[in-house]
Amino acid sequence: MSLKYAAIRATFELLWLTGMPRLFRLLSHSRGVILTLHRVVRDAPADFSPNAILQIEPDFLDYCLERIRDLGIDIVSMDEALERLAGPRGSRPFVVLTFDDAYRDNLHYALPILHAHDAPFTLYVPTAFVDGVGQLWWQAIEDIIASQDAVAFFEDGDTEYVDTRTLAQKRDAFDRLYWRMRKLPEPERLALLKDFTAAYGYDLDRQCRELIMDWPELRLFAGDPLCTIGAHTVHHYELAKLPVEQARAEMIQSVDVIEAQFGLRPRHFSYPLGGPLSCGPREFELARELGFRTAVTTRPGGLYPHHLKTPTELPRVSLNGYFQKRRYVDVFTSGGLFTQLGRLMR
Structure with a gap:
């Protein structure tokens, strides 16, 4: 907490x-x-x-x-x-x-x-x-960070690898990515989300169907x-x-x-x-x-x-x-x- x-x-x-x-x-x-x-x-x-x-x-x-x-x-x-x-x-x-x-x-x-x-x-x-x-993006970035010992952050054509082995590192990575997405215009947030989830084979549509009622x-x-x-x-x-x-x-x-x-x-x-x-x-x-x-x-x-x-x-x-x-x-x-x-x- x-x-x-x-x-x-x-x-x-x-x-x-x-x-x-x-x-x-x-x-x-x-x-x-x-x-x-x-x-x-x-x-x-x-x-x-x-x-x-x-x-x-x-x-x-x-x-x-x-x-x-x-x-x-x-x-x-x-x-x-x-x-x-x-x-x-x-x-x-x-x-x-x-x-x-x-x-x-x-x-x-x-x-x-x-x-x-x-x-x-x-x-x-x-x-x-x-x-x-x-796109339940807030849950997607949690799921990906939870499953990885490091994650790649994409910004301005550059890739930065962030350690996520420890609980503290995972929390820091989540906070950083969450607030970056919150502050981006929606088209840019959607593009970043697409790149991030694709890099880890994360299926946003499947996640949505599993979590949300039809x-x-x-x-x-x-x-x-x-x-x-x-x-x-x-x-x-x-x-x-x-x-x-x-x-x-x-x-x-x-x-x-x-x-x-x-x-x-x-x-x-x-x-x-x-x-x-x-x-x-x-x-x-x-x-x-x-x-x-x-x-x-x-x-x-x-x-x-x-x-x-x-x-x-x-x-x-x-x-x-x-x-x-x-x-x-x-x-x-x-x-x-x-x-x-x-x-x-x-």
Whole structure:
């Protein structure tokens, strides 16, 4: 675990020990919180698993839903969350559950738990992923680095060989390649990803088909009364890096594809990656123009009545795989607390 996450864990411990989550729930004007989830998997991550932040264990999800309701917090749909924000102060606090990317493990492990707790949720779908031709590049570079004692980095026609024998070397290599890809324009990132994966015989399409649900599997969610299907672009590109017309097409085409598949037109949207590098005022306005009722970021914070004025730039709190201790659920569900933490982070 990096120093950053070690510091966050220490902060969580201090907040829990001092009773701050309960105090914020009592005194804050926050009405609720949207939780971000990705994967739900049984197996504990390997020592080198930089994407473990995206996965939690089924038992932890089960406990989270139980604890949320024990705290007197309701689990509601995205549409009901908006209604509650418009309602009078003093109503019960709420949590909205959201899952990004349509991972197959959501079907095998998350859905039975959600049914057992009668918990509504939103599933945001990147349609190329479900077609089996998406590029889960963050997982690809982890898989390659995990399997190699050295990797070749390609830049400006030059090749640099980087040692990845030790755990520390693997982490350094991942961080270097990950952030290089995050900062590149999308066409350049795609070219770099193609070269890197080809050098190691890594099949991105096969990886996508193994990790992501196909359309028949996803139909089980689309027909589930607990599930709200949301859009998540076609290719999971960072929209802020795209020309405006391409960004608009990524958003609207994902809606059109889902409507063609299921006969329902998503009204809710999730920005891929969702941070300041990935979306901003231009994308928020696009979501408004395209008629989305809500659109969610990954900026941390709680929900307040004022968010009714900006429903296409909603904050979320990541149910992070590095923090699967039961006492941390009290911290995750305190929207006001995460609003303050978000301000400190900015």
